[in-house]
Amino acid sequence: MKNEAEDQLExxxxxxxxxxxxxxxxxxxxxxxxxWSRAFQKNVMLDLPDEDIFKIDLFGDxxxxxxxxxxxxxxxxxxxxxxxxxxxxxxxxxxxLPVGEDGWNWVGATIVPRKSxxxxxxxxxxxxxxxxxxxxxxxxxxxxxxxxRLTGLPNRAFFSKLLSNAICDxxxxxxxxxxxxxxxxxxxxxxxxxxxxNGDRILTKVAKRLRGIVQHKNLLSRIGGDEFxxxxxxxxxxxxxxxxxxxxRSAFEKPLTxxxxxxxxxxxxxFSVTAKTEAMPDELIRSAEVAMTKxxxxxxxxLEVHDQTVDDITRSNLILERDMRHALQREEFxxxxxxxxxxxxxxxxxxxxLIRWNHPSRGxxxxxxxxxxxxxxxxxxxxxxxxxxxxxxxAQKWREKYxxxxxxxxxxxxxxxxxxxxxxxxxxxxxxDETGLDPALLKLEITESAAxxxxxNSLNIMTALKSLRINLAIDDxxxxxxxxxxxxxxxxxxxxxxxxxxxxLGMDKESTAITDAILSLAKALDISTTAEGIENENQLKLLxxxxxxxxxxxxxxxxxxxxxxEKLIEQDPVW
Numbered sequence: 011m012k013n014e015a016e017d018q019l020e021x022x023x024x025x026x027x028x029x030x031x032x033x034x035x036x037x038x039x040x041x042x043x044x045x046w047s048r049a050f051q052k053n054v055m056l057d058l059p060d061e062d063i064f065k066i067d068l069f070g071d072x073x074x075x076x077x078x079x080x081x082x083x084x085x086x087x088x089x090x091x092x093x094x095x096x097x098x099x100x101x102x103x104x105x106x107l108p109v110g111e112d113g114w115n116w117v118g119a120t121i122v123p124r125k126s127x128x129x130x131x132x133x134x135x136x137x138x139x140x141x142x143x144x145x146x147x148x149x150x151x152x153x154x155x156x157x158x159r160l161t162g163l164p165n166r167a168f169f170s171k172l173l174s175n176a177i178c179d180x181x182x183x184x185x186x187x188x189x190x191x192x193x194x195x196x197x198x199x200x201x202x203x204x205x206x207x208n209g210d211r212i213l214t215k216v217a218k219r220l221r222g223i224v225q226h227k228n229l230l231s232r233i234g235g236d237e238f239x240x241x242x243x244x245x246x247x248x249x250x251x252x253x254x255x256x257x258x259r260s261a262f263e264k265p266l267t268x269x270x271x272x273x274x275x276x277x278x279x280x281f282s283v284t285a286k287t288e289a290m291p292d293e294l295i296r297s298a299e300v301a302m303t304k305x306x307x308x309x310x311x312x313l314e315v316h317d318q319t320v321d322d323i324t325r326s327n328l329i330l331e332r333d334m335r336h337a338l339q340r341e342e343f344x345x346x347x348x349x350x351x352x353x354x355x356x357x358x359x360x361x362x363x364l365i366r367w368n369h370p371s372r373g374x375x376x377x378x379x380x381x382x383x384x385x386x387x388x389x390x391x392x393x394x395x396x397x398x399x400x401x402x403x404x405a406q407k408w409r410e411k412y413x414x415x416x417x418x419x420x421x422x423x424x425x426x427x428x429x430x431x432x433x434x435x436x437x438x439x440x441x442x443d444e445t446g447l448d449p450a451l452l453k454l455e456i457t458e459s460a461a462x463x464x465x466x467n468s469l470n471i472m473t474a475l476k477s478l479r480i481n482l483a484i485d486d487x488x489x490x491x492x493x494x495x496x497x498x499x500x501x502x503x504x505x506x507x508x509x510x511x512x513x514x515l516g517m518d519k520e521s522t523a524i525t526d527a528i529l530s531l532a533k534a535l536d537i538s539t540t541a542e543g544i545e546n547e548n549q550l551k552l553l554x555x556x557x558x559x560x561x562x563x564x565x566x567x568x569x570x571x572x573x574x575x576e577k578l579i580e581q582d583p584v585w
Contacts, residue, residue: 076114089121163231169295190254194213330383347569347571349566456484504560505538
């Protein structure tokens with residue numbers, strides 16, 4: 011009689027769960043789902059059929075839950091087994107959940123062990139929260155910023171961050187850091203034949219197979235559409251890279267199967283290695299990409315190696331460093347101005363000042379090439395002060411010359427070292443007094459990484475700057491990790507959405523979700539937003555629909571020298 015009553019209770023529980031509007035499921039101690047809500051089936055399992063959900067074995071060797079770094083959870087980290095061992099509820103466990111053959115869903119799971127009267131664990135009641143642009147918690151935005159939603163792997167931003175850490179850790183040790191760059195050969199042809207949806211499914215399978223090959227310490231990342239990267243650290247990274255390269259080639263001799271169709275894929279592989287602690291992460295990635303391109307041109311799938319320790323770039327940089335010491339006194343620097351467009355009116359509402367170097371022999375040198383060097387040398391402080399003086403002076407000239415332009419703001423970028431210098435507020439006040447520019451028309455842009463490097467000190471600096479009645483913006487927002495609880499305390503007027511997210515608007519879910527997340531966050535904090543790198547009408551349309559305030563990018567105008575910027579002001583265009 012007791013067993014019959016228990017069976018009836020179990021049946022009632024199953025029926026009750028089905029109609030719950032929450033993402034709830036019950037998992038047995040054998041790792042199989044027993045019951046679930048229709049909301050769970052639709053939202054978390056992406057409408058996977060009942061029979062397929064019943065087949066899932068959460069504890070099976072072929073079923074891998076993912077950690078935030080893209081690697082599979084080890085057995086001793088498995089949230090259900092951890093919950094069973096401690097016999098207490100596990101709250102908000104972040105994990106990647108495989109869905110069907112090709113899909114992934116990132117969830118925060120609360121797992122409650124259900125016990126019998128004798129204290130034995132009967133099963134686990136699981137409450138899943140989808141990590142999406144609908145809920146902007148700090149963990150959500152971190153995951154959206156660092157995770158590739160399609161494959162479950164870390165994205166380029168996370169890879170660059172860990173690569174930077176690896177280079178710093180190399181200080182004082184006789185070690186090396188290497189990057190392997192993998193590019194799927196002829197993947198565009200697969201898309202032409204099978205379509206983008208199947209292309210995504212193939213990329214998911216590729217990522218899964220790669221994950222099974224590489225070692226845990228070799229961070230695997232998806233850094234582009236069909237491009238992956240691996241991080242190597244140690245004393246002989248080239249030997250290790252060659253071994254993994256061979257393993258990758260062997261593993262992909264077997265075809266990938268999709269809907270009964272076989273697909274053969276292979277990789278072009280490039281490798282870059284350095285033992286220099288001053289190496290730049292982006293430079294190391296770029297060198298690996300160059301090596302990959304060389305391998306592609308040769309038509310061979312052997313690993314092409316580029317050794318940065320004896321690179322021509324290093325010698326070239328030494329010459330550039332020498333020349334830069336005299337560039338300011340020789341008046342070789344100049345400012346270009348890129349218009350900022352109000353997305354509500356379509357008209358120019360401000361300008362961003364962008365420095366260029368008119369090198370006597372190299373021509374126009376872009377800031378990405380010399381600003382990091384100036385940071386290291388310390389000359390960035392003198393250069394930065396010149397930029398503020400020149401841009402504020404130019405803004406005041408335009409105010410006086412074009413009355414209709416008198417409310418336009420001038421945006422000026424601050425480097426990390428410049429932002430942290432002791433007398434920055436006094437320098438800004440002196441420039442404003444000298445040029446006569448209204449403080450409300452100056453906006454200083456501070457990168458997210460600079461603002462969060464020492465958050466307490468940043469708060470003091472930014473509070474002092476705000477006392478001057480100027481505006482402050484966080485630049486490249488979303489590309490670094492911010493403590494959202496601290497961000498709301500900073501006296502920030504606006505957030506700038508990085509170009510890397512705007513590029514994918516309307517084309518990939520991740521970029522669209524991150525952009526929407528940042529806009530939602532800014533709205534909640536009552537601060538304005540600017541989207542960088544707008545290059546087409548579709549991006550502009552989507553940003554307007556999403557409620558972004560200001561846009562800039564090549565769709566409106568390239569950065570212009572002052573005389574050409576004035577012609578644009580006189581034209582008074584509307585986009």
